Amino acid sequence: MGIKELQEEILQLKKEKxxxxxxxxxxxxxxTEIADFTGDSFGLSVEAxxxxxxxxxxxxxxxxxETVKILSPEKTVYLANPLAGCPMADQMDRDxxxxxxxxxxxxxxxxxxxxxSELKTVCDVCVTSSSAVKIVSRLENKNILFIPDKNLxxxxxxxxxxxNFKILDGGCPTHFRAGKRDLKRAKAAHPNALVxxxxxxxxxxxxxxxxxxxxxxxxDFAKKSDAKEFIIGTELSIxxxxxxxCPEKNFYPLSIDLVCHNMKITTLTDVxxxxxxxxxxxxxxxxxxxxxxxxxxxxxxELG
Numbered sequence: 540m541g542i543k544e545l546q547e548e549i550l551q552l553k554k555e556k557x558x559x560x561x562x563x564x565x566x567x568x569x570x571t572e573i574a575d576f577t578g579d580s581f582g583l584s585v586e587a588x589x590x591x592x593x594x595x596x597x598x599x600x601x602x603x604x605e606t607v608k609i610l611s612p613e614k615t616v617y618l619a620n621p622l623a624g625c626p627m628a629d630q631m632d633r634d635x636x637x638x639x640x641x642x643x644x645x646x647x648x649x650x651x652x653x654x655x656s657e658l659k660t661v662c663d664v665c666v667t668s669s670s671a672v673k674i675v676s677r678l679e680n681k682n683i684l685f686i687p688d689k690n691l692x693x694x695x696x697x698x699x700x701x702x703n704f705k706i707l708d709g710g711c712p713t714h715f716r717a718g719k720r721d722l723k724r725a726k727a728a729h730p731n732a733l734v735x736x737x738x739x740x741x742x743x744x745x746x747x748x749x750x751x752x753x754x755x756x757x758x759d760f761a762k763k764s765d766a767k768e769f770i771i772g773t774e775l776s777i778x779x780x781x782x783x784x785c786p787e788k789n790f791y792p793l794s795i796d797l798v799c800h801n802m803k804i805t806t807l808t809d810v811x812x813x814x815x816x817x818x819x820x821x822x823x824x825x826x827x828x829x830x831x832x833x834x835x836x837x838x839x840x841e842l843g
Contacts, residue, residue: 542569545807549573552814559592560810563599563606564754565802568783570598573810579755581652581667584610585839595833598805602628605656608822609833617813620805621820626652630709631684632688633657639684646684650835651691654773655712656824659832662686664837668738668807670761672698677842690714694738694745713774714739717794722747725770728793736772736793741775744772744793761785774799 540548550573552628554558561583562574580603588610596617597604602625604618638657640648650662651671659665666674672695675683681702685692687709696704701784714737715785722734722744735757736748747749750760754777761769761781771778781790792797812818826833 542807545811546566546573549807549814551813552811556594556814557592558594559590559595561587561603563597563603563802564758565776565799566598566805567776567803568779569807571780571807573807574598579753580606581666583607583754586843587611587614595817596809596810597822599623599839600628600801600842602653602655604822605824605832606652606836609656609659609725609829609836611826612829616822617819618822619773619809619819620787620811623801623804623812624804625801627651627687627709627711628653628655628658629750630656631707633661636686637659638784640694641705643682644704645680646682647678647680648684649678650686650687651688652836654687656761656832657830658750659835661826662835663838664842667753667839670843671695671738674842675699675702675789680815689739690745691738693742694751695805711739713797713799714772716796717741717744719743719796721794722770725791725793729768729770729789732768732770732789732791733764734770734793736832740772740793748772754794758784773797774802776799776802783786800802 560574562571562577584606587607594615595607595620598619600623604616608616622634648662650665652665652667676699677694683702684705686707689706689708689710692706733749735750736744768789770791770793775797778790778792
């Protein structure tokens with residue numbers, strides 16, 4: 540069966556079974572084409588909560604499916620491929636951060652949304668890459684314990700020098716792969732191109748970028764910009780998506796190694812099997828964990 544036939548069968552079953560399909564922007568084109576919504580992790584969770592369907596399939600990674608379940612506990616939420624995890628979300632756990640909090644009792648714990656639901660239960664407020672600076676700036680406490688991404692935490696700290704940051708050593712393995720050598724090589728090859736980077740990139744990238752923002756912000760910037768050439772400093776799917784949507788512009792990778800293998804393992808067959816009831820994993824969260832984890836997300840919504 541070819542891609543087109545698989546997509547048509549998925550679309551037919553999705554309609555018959557009244558299922559909402561979510562695709563993170565890092566998914567391949569063949570996945571985003573059959574999705575009801577494509578975007579970043581929190582945006583997808585919000586769309587899922589508004590959607591009339593009672594069943595949701597997440598084409599992304601585990602923490603994203605958990606976030607959907609936190610915001611829509613009454614819905615049946617599937618992770619299309621149960622092996623799709625997030626190395627950054629798994630770097631720190633509840634016990635570790637509970638211990639750190641004892642050493643820094645007067646710090647507000649700010650967690651990136653790329654964390655497990657269990658870890659969110661011991662955090663004060665959640666942030667996304669697009670809202671982090673705004674949210675942290677609105678916190679009364681000047682002492683901030685930021686987890687788990689040290690690059691995003693460092694980026695936020697530079698924007699808010701009047702805050703006192705404690706940043707732990709974690710981050711995204713995908714974005715860590717691009718360094719100064721890659722930037723020099725890309726700029727030498729494309730001297731007129733603007734550099735658009737995700738704040739999960741190393742400071743040696745973001746400090747010398749023309750624009751730093753979330754995946755959604757990078758896409759919006761590139762679409763609206765009068766510039767014709769861009770070096771994209773995030774997962775290669777964003778470059779692919781932009782090249783489809785803006786064929787009159789040219790997009791180049793900061794590094795060909797910017798590939799999230801966890802995002803890439805979800806296939807159309809996974810989605811089809813999920814719809815048939817022969818694949819995927821239903822996300823179940825203990826009520827106590829779900830309710831406690833939702834508090835830091837509610838705080839983000841309140842401050843954002």
